[in-house]
Amino acid sequence: MSNNLKYNVSIVCRHQTNIQEVWVGMKTTSGKTDVNSIKDIIQQMITHQGQKTGTKLPSVRELSAKLGVNRNTVYSAYKKLEASGIISIRRGSGVYITNVETKVADPKQLKAELSKYLTAARLSGLEKEDAQVMILNILHEVYQAQYQKILFVECNMYDSETIRRELMISLPIEVVPVTLTDVFERPEMLAAYQIVCTTYYHIKELERLDFKGKLIALHHSPSPKSVHLIATIPRENKLGIIASNARTLSLIKGFVMMFNHTQINECLSEDQEALQHTIDGSDIIITHYNAVSAIKKIKDKLSLIMVQFHIEPDSIKYLQEALMPL
Numbered sequence: 001m002s003n004n005l006k007y008n009v010s011i012v013c014r015h016q017t018n019i020q021e022v023w024v025g026m027k028t029t030s031g032k033t034d035v036n037s038i039k040d041i042i043q044q045m046i047t048h049q050g051q052k053t054g055t056k057l058p059s060v061r062e063l064s065a066k067l068g069v070n071r072n073t074v075y076s077a078y079k080k081l082e083a084s085g086i087i088s089i090r091r092g093s094g095v096y097i098t099n100v101e102t103k104v105a106d107p108k109q110l111k112a113e114l115s116k117y118l119t120a121a122r123l124s125g126l127e128k129e130d131a132q133v134m135i136l137n138i139l140h141e142v143y144q145a146q147y148q149k150i151l152f153v154e155c156n157m158y159d160s161e162t163i164r165r166e167l168m169i170s171l172p173i174e175v176v177p178v179t180l181t182d183v184f185e186r187p188e189m190l191a192a193y194q195i196v197c198t199t200y201y202h203i204k205e206l207e208r209l210d211f212k213g214k215l216i217a218l219h220h221s222p223s224p225k226s227v228h229l230i231a232t233i234p235r236e237n238k239l240g241i242i243a244s245n246a247r248t249l250s251l252i253k254g255f256v257m258m259f260n261h262t263q264i265n266e267c268l269s270e271d272q273e274a275l276q277h278t279i280d281g282s283d284i285i286i287t288h289y290n291a292v293s294a295i296k297k298i299k300d301k302l303s304l305i306m307v308q309f310h311i312e313p314d315s316i317k318y319l320q321e322a323l324m325p326l
Helices: 035-048 060-067 071-083 107-123 128-144 157-170 180-185 187-192 200-207 224-231 246-257 272-280 289-298 313-323
Strands: 007-010 014-016 019-021 025-028 087-090 094-097 148-154 173-179 195-199 214-218 220-222 239-243 264-268 284-287 304-306 309-311
Touching: 035 060, 035 071, 060 071, 071 087, 107 128, 148 157, 148 180, 148 187, 148 200, 157 173, 157 289, 157 309, 157 313, 173 180, 180 187, 180 200, 195 200, 195 313, 200 214, 200 246, 214 313, 220 224, 224 246, 224 304, 239 246, 239 272, 239 289, 246 264, 246 284, 264 272, 272 289, 284 289, 289 304, 309 313
Parallel strands: 148 173, 148 195, 195 214, 239 264, 239 284, 284 304
Antiparallel strands: 007 025, 014 019, 087 094, 220 309
16 A cells, blocks of 8 residues: 555444444545555555454445545445455445454564473473474474365355354354255255354254265354343233244244243244234234345334344354364
8 A cells, every 4th residue: 555545543343233333433534535545445444453354344335425435436445355355245234354364473472382382392301303393293284274164054144144254253264154945956065065064953954965074063042132132021012023934933932932921923924914914913023134124015113123143152162173183
């Protein structure tokens, strides 16, 4: 980036469920509004302001307003960054960071850590020549290793994408999100992976396929915010549960009933007649992302709680252990 390209940035982080929204105050003071200059500003923000893989970035409209530049310029800058593999533009979802330049570790800290472990090895009786061989072997293993690629299967792409981001933030792996429909229509795709992951709700379905690698089921649960909102609903309220598939409907209904809510209507979002009846007969609608658009077509303004699901930390540790022997 040229030396005369400057920018002022004030970052305010605001959490909405698990998505961190940033860059709410940002403007260019260089006077340059060409695509490459805007691209450089965005890229430097990503690599030097502590952003993480999976972070959602402002929309084209939001960023153009903050920078005071044309929307087409911002869109073209985003497209250049996407072509470089730095971000991903997902239609209907937003713009996400997919690759963050790793900061170089402090050499002094690394030296201190290595000295500590080598001193312990020497005190245990390990000869210098043996230590050298061990170090060379470890160096070869670490620097020759490639990021592992796994397939993550869910019943809908929104949850699959959400879980993909969570796993890639926590583990040095590449996760490819697909739906159950994708896998059953093209089972040959499994041959490209050593590990296929899904949630407990779909493990039996995938076990029917002829997959020779490791099939791992992870536990996902409603976000704490979702559970809190449902737990605090007064019991006299009539609740409507709407989902795009029977499994998710059953899952949401299960933990709603944990809080002694008995006045419950339920339906699948594809059933137009039942959808209208459920909305009309409920004070509050509880749903998930895939069903929201169908609900909004019936009635745009209503009390609605959207349940989001996240992988449990213990499941991430379990997956990490499963990756080690490969």
